[in-house]
Amino acid sequence: MALQDVSRNAGPPKVAFFNDPKIRGWAYQIVLLAIVVYIVVVGLENMFANLRAAHIASGFGFLEDTAGFSVSQALIPYTQGDSTYLDVYLVGLLNTLLVSIIGIVCATILGFIVGVCRLSRNFLVRGVASVYVEVFRNIPLLLHIFIWYFGVLRLLPSPRDSVSLGVFGLLNNRGMFVPRPVFGALSWIPILAFVVGIVASMVLLRRAKAHQMRTGERRPIGKWVAALVLGLPIVAFFIAGLPLSFDLPKLGTFRPTGGTTVLPELISLFLALASYTAAFIAEIVRAGILSVSTGQTEAAYSLGLRPRTTLRLVVIPQALRVIIPPLTSQYLNLTKNSSLAVAIAYPDLVSVFAGTALNQTGQAVEILMMTMLTYLAISLITSAGMNWYNAKMSLAER
Amino acid sequence: MKKTLLTAVVSAAVVFGYGLQAATAATLDDVKKKGYLQCGVSQGLPGFSSTDDKGNWSGIDVAFCRAVASAIFNDPQKVKFTPLSAKERFTALQSGDIDLLARNTTWTMSRDTQLGLNFSVVNYFDGQGFMVRKDMNISSAKQLSGASVCVNTGTTTELNLADYFRSNNMDYELVAFEKSDEVVKAYDAGRCDVYTTDKSGLYAQRLKMKDPDNNVILPETISQEPLGPVVRQGDDQWLNIVKWTHYAQLEAELYGVNSKNVDKMKSSDNPKIQRILGQEGDFGTDIGLDKDWAYNIIKDVGNYGEVFAENLGPKTELKIDRGQNALWTNGGLQYGMPIR
Numbered sequence: 001m002a003l004q005d006v007s008r009n010a011g012p013p014k015v016a017f018f019n020d021p022k023i024r025g026w027a028y029q030i031v032l033l034a035i036v037v038y039i040v041v042v043g044l045e046n047m048f049a050n051l052r053a054a055h056i057a058s059g060f061g062f063l064e065d066t067a068g069f070s071v072s073q074a075l076i077p078y079t080q081g082d083s084t085y086l087d088v089y090l091v092g093l094l095n096t097l098l099v100s101i102i103g104i105v106c107a108t109i110l111g112f113i114v115g116v117c118r119l120s121r122n123f124l125v126r127g128v129a130s131v132y133v134e135v136f137r138n139i140p141l142l143l144h145i146f147i148w149y150f151g152v153l154r155l156l157p158s159p160r161d162s163v164s165l166g167v168f169g170l171l172n173n174r175g176m177f178v179p180r181p182v183f184g185a186l187s188w189i190p191i192l193a194f195v196v197g198i199v200a201s202m203v204l205l206r207r208a209k210a211h212q213m214r215t216g217e218r219r220p221i222g223k224w225v226a227a228l229v230l231g232l233p234i235v236a237f238f239i240a241g242l243p244l245s246f247d248l249p250k251l252g253t254f255r256p257t258g259g260t261t262v263l264p265e266l267i268s269l270f271l272a273l274a275s276y277t278a279a280f281i282a283e284i285v286r287a288g289i290l291s292v293s294t295g296q297t298e299a300a301y302s303l304g305l306r307p308r309t310t311l312r313l314v315v316i317p318q319a320l321r322v323i324i325p326p327l328t329s330q331y332l333n334l335t336k337n338s339s340l341a342v343a344i345a346y347p348d349l350v351s352v353f354a355g356t357a358l359n360q361t362g363q364a365v366e367i368l369m370m371t372m373l374t375y376l377a378i379s380l381i382t383s384a385g386m387n388w389y390n391a392k393m394s395l396a397e398r
Numbered sequence: 399m400k401k402t403l404l405t406a407v408v409s410a411a412v413v414f415g416y417g418l419q420a421a422t423a424a425t426l427d428d429v430k431k432k433g434y435l436q437c438g439v440s441q442g443l444p445g446f447s448s449t450d451d452k453g454n455w456s457g458i459d460v461a462f463c464r465a466v467a468s469a470i471f472n473d474p475q476k477v478k479f480t481p482l483s484a485k486e487r488f489t490a491l492q493s494g495d496i497d498l499l500a501r502n503t504t505w506t507m508s509r510d511t512q513l514g515l516n517f518s519v520v521n522y523f524d525g526q527g528f529m530v531r532k533d534m535n536i537s538s539a540k541q542l543s544g545a546s547v548c549v550n551t552g553t554t555t556e557l558n559l560a561d562y563f564r565s566n567n568m569d570y571e572l573v574a575f576e577k578s579d580e581v582v583k584a585y586d587a588g589r590c591d592v593y594t595t596d597k598s599g600l601y602a603q604r605l606k607m608k609d610p611d612n613n614v615i616l617p618e619t620i621s622q623e624p625l626g627p628v629v630r631q632g633d634d635q636w637l638n639i640v641k642w643t644h645y646a647q648l649e650a651e652l653y654g655v656n657s658k659n660v661d662k663m664k665s666s667d668n669p670k671i672q673r674i675l676g677q678e679g680d681f682g683t684d685i686g687l688d689k690d691w692a693y694n695i696i697k698d699v700g701n702y703g704e705v706f707a708e709n710l711g712p713k714t715e716l717k718i719d720r721g722q723n724a725l726w727t728n729g730g731l732q733y734g735m736p737i738r
């Protein structure tokens with residue numbers, strides 16, 4: 001009886017409006033937001049007032065002015081004296097993204113290999129991996145960059161004595177000069193064939209997997225996939241009448257002309273970023289693998305799985321949950337570290353936009369603000385992608 | 399609760415509202431209060447501003463800072479130097495980190511009018527040139543189409559280079575570094591065919607190369623590079639001090655007053671010399687200094703000709719002749735305004 005009484009009266013306890021925890025919570029949030037907005041507004045107002053007081057011109061109009069300087073690597077069309085500072089921004093941004101993305105991909109691959117090797121039962125493999133990690137982790141990145149850059153430059157010959165790489169072009173201390181593909185009018189045919197081949201193989205693979213799940217029997221479809229992905233486009237390429245030619249680099253008075261240039265700055269920055277970050281990733285991978293209890297491995301072995309299969313199917317998927325969050329911060333680090341490019345003339349965002357453009361226009365506040373927001377956006381997007389991947393991997397948890 | 403919040407808001411507003419105010423007070427008063435002059439110089443350009451192995455600064459820009467310190471404190475040692483890259487220099491001045499920028503900086507209209515800065519005088523008339531390796535057998539800049547060119551970012555050099563190649567319909571690869579040392583190292587390692595900067599800079603940086611004699615400077619001068627000290631805009635008294643420091647050194651040279659004879663010259667009957675040395679009139683007090691200001695400059699640092707000879711002239715490693723930097727009476731461009 002008494003129990004029932006309690007349960008009947010157990011609605012929300014009557015409290016004063018301003019003591020309601022929900023309302024209070026909201027109120028605190030609103031007050032906090034107001035303070036933040038207020039501080040930002042006052043800060044900005046103050047900044048602009050100070051700029052005016054110091055007679056420093058401000059505004060974003062400069063983005064439409066033409067930039068008078070050239071940039072050594074542009075992934076979008078850029079002509080000096082025609083392109084604007086906005087183009088400079090985009091060129092710099094793309095160069096940053098280029099070196100970051102290839103850096104991240106290679107650092108991840110190398111980091112996983114080294115991380116796994118550090119746990120190898122083979123003494124030599126383990127030793128080499130440990131030395132790698134210690135050496136690369138303990139030397140400042142800027143030094144790595146200089147060593148690679150001036151090392152690479154010293155090693156390579158002058159343009160007059162270029163090393164020929166055969167069909168792959170020329171190599172000298174101005175960079176790697178590779179043939180540039182020139183697509184003919186009908187080149188969409190083999191490209192379409194390639195896409196069709198990939199889609200068809202994906203369907204095949206999915207059906208083969210379903211079949212294996214159902215019956216335990218594996219279908220040998222490797223040959224089919226190869227035929228679809230490689231054979232189909234090649235056949236289409238011939239049918240379309242070979243719609244592809246190459247613009248080959250030729251020796252000139254100075255650096256070779258024609259072809260596409262891979263700058264020594266890009267090569268050395270990429271090597272430095274990838275090898276440096278790989279050392280950290282290796283440690284993360286090692287920690288991740290060690291976090292999976294040995295019971296898992298033993299269970300897999302007793303089911304008859306071989307060591308490599310055990311690693312691939314049992315250990316790594318579980319280790320990934322531990323690996324991904326710190327891996328994300330390594331990716332962010334690599335991207336931010338790419339701004340050290342400015343030391344070796346690689347035209348990244350900081351070098352061409354927050355460097356050259358800033359000095360030519362003098363718009364320090366605007367340019368630094370844009371640059372900071374850009375890095376923030378890149379970081380947030382990377383984190384969001386990795387969080388999504390992390391969530392996907394966690395679903396496998398039982 | 400409410401009270402603490404309010405205090406927080408108010409104090410944040412106070413911190414933000416007043417904390418960010420740039421230093422707009424009179425620079426001279428600030429400098430006097432600190433007891434020294436904070437001078438922005440290059441990170442190492444022999445002849446302009448560089449350190450020896452004991453860390454002592456020398457060069458004409460360094461001498462200029464010392465001259466200003468002498469005018470204020472009668473002590474050329476009351477200067478602290480801030481080495482700055484080309485990229486950092488204007489921000490350092492705008493933000494008040496330094497009182498004076500004497501860093502081989504080219505006077506251009508946009509720098510003078512858009513950055514909240516004022517150029518004062520030209521302490522070195524220069525022009526941009528090109529350096530190539532001797533074994534390239536190049537004798538004119540017109541032969542450089544297609545070349546890779548090493549430069550410093552954040553300089554006029556970068557823009558003049560672009561103008562020159564564009565107007566001559568030539569193509570080039572720009573290799574731009576933030577620090578001069580890297581520019582020189584990369585050029586020396588063969589990354590570039592050409593190194594370009596102010597001609598004085600070419601002479602100076604060539605000394606740092608592996609094999610200085612294997613590098614030649616091409617005859618073309620492609621720009622005007624009037625180099626001079628810079629101050630913040632809006633402080634006329636400070637601008638006057640900087641301007642007249644240079645003019646005093648030029649006037650002293652013109653009338654034959656130097657660091658060795660300055661005491662004797664005090665009793666000269668030439669009224670022009672008497673005015674420079676504070677024997678007649680009281681020109682120093684009008685710019686916030688005392689009447690010995692110019693006497694101190696000449697006594698401690700020397701006249702313009704002495705400073706030039708000591709740091710850049712034929713007796714130094716740089717071996718630069720006066721050329722455009724001779725006094726106007728000798729066919730040069732250095733022209734001191736009369737002190738009267």
Ligand SMILES: N[C@@H](CCC(=O)N[C@@H](CS)C(=O)NCC(=O)O)C(=O)O
Nearest residue numbers: 440441442484503504553554578599
């Ligand atoms: N006069 C030019 C160029 C000045 C400049 O930065 N020159 C370089 C190359 S000579 C330099 O001073 N380097 C010395 C250093 O950075 O320490 C300008 O004002 O933009």
